Amino acid sequence: MLALFDLDNTLIDRTAGLEDWARGFVRSRALPHEADAIICDRLSERAHPEDFVDLRAILHLGDAPEDLWREYVDGVAHSVHCFPGAREGLEALRRAGWTIGIATNGAGDIQRAKLAATGLAPLFHGICVSGEAGVRKPERRFFEAAAAECGLALNDGGWMVGDNPETDMVGARTAGLRTMWVAAGREWPDSSPAPDAIASDIVGAIGVLRGERV
Ligand SMILES: [Mg+2]
Known part of the structure; x- marks a missing residue:
């Protein structure tokens, strides 16, 4: 069957894994505390490479969106249990x-x-x-x-x-x-x-x- x-x-x-990753990411980039909630809200239902085009602009990040996506993929994969x-x-x-x-x-x-x-x-x-x-x-x-x-x-x-x-x-x-x-x-x-x-x-x-x- x-x-x-x-x-x-x-x-x-996934929810806990995303929250863990977002906390670490915000810390690693010395972003303002509210960035954590912005990232989790944006990615709460699903995450796609296009989301990082927007997050890059909203959070004033210098990284290429595809690099952010790769960092997310690797980071979240190791944060979820x-x-x-x-x-x-x-x-x-x-x-x-x-x-x-x-x-x-x-x-x-x-x-x-x-x-x-x-x-x-x-x-x-x-x-x-x-x-x-x-x-x-x-x-x-x-x-x-x-x-x-x-x-x-x-x-x-x-x-x-x-x-x-x-x-x-x-x-x-x-x-x-x-x-x-x-x-x-x-x-x-x-x-x-x-x-x-x-x-x-x-x-x-x-x-x-x-x-x-x-
Ligand atoms: Mg599900």
């Missing part, structure tokens, strides 16, 4: 016969750098990154591509585990996958159709999967 996993704030704590128990849970799913894949929106270089730096990459049968696939969650074609990376098709069935109600849950449901929402202390928004399962964190989510038939 296939289980696709979102990466940011599902398997790894897996949520406790995530790695062990994924290993247990593999041992139990699950096919597991990454289904993440983002630029290829940053998403792959995070997967490599956290040591998660070798655990997966397939990795699908929107910046490389040319299509993003919540589009059905993205989930098709993610399943194909794992050597499977959507009509083989499977699960999507993620933290985003729209891109992860509604998207995967529309693509015919079962859906598991990692709540992380939030309430499910009433505006969206409920997922098949809700877990408080990634360990709980993997626990539910392990109770399913493979």
Whole structure:
């Protein structure tokens, strides 16, 4: 059975990693304290090389935007950590016969750098990154591509585990996958159709999967 996993704030704590990196960056450039919040606000949902064209101007930095992007990619990749128990849970799913894949929106270089730096990459049968696939969650074609990376098709069935109600849950449901929402202390928004399962964190989510038939 296939289980696709979102990466940011599902398997790894991107929010904390970004905050750590931004603090260090602001210190290293002796920028004013408020630069920290400006960077985190700008990059809170996603980060692309174009963001550093704007941040360079706003923060009066002399670096080339592409150098700032590379510094960000390397810095954030080494600042993010897996949520406790995530790695062990994924290993247990593999041992139990699950096919597991990454289904993440983002630029290829940053998403792959995070997967490599956290040591998660070798655990997966397939990795699908929107910046490389040319299509993003919540589009059905993205989930098709993610399943194909794992050597499977959507009509083989499977699960999507993620933290985003729209891109992860509604998207995967529309693509015919079962859906598991990692709540992380939030309430499910009433505006969206409920997922098949809700877990408080990634360990709980993997626990539910392990109770399913493979
Ligand atoms: Mg996410």
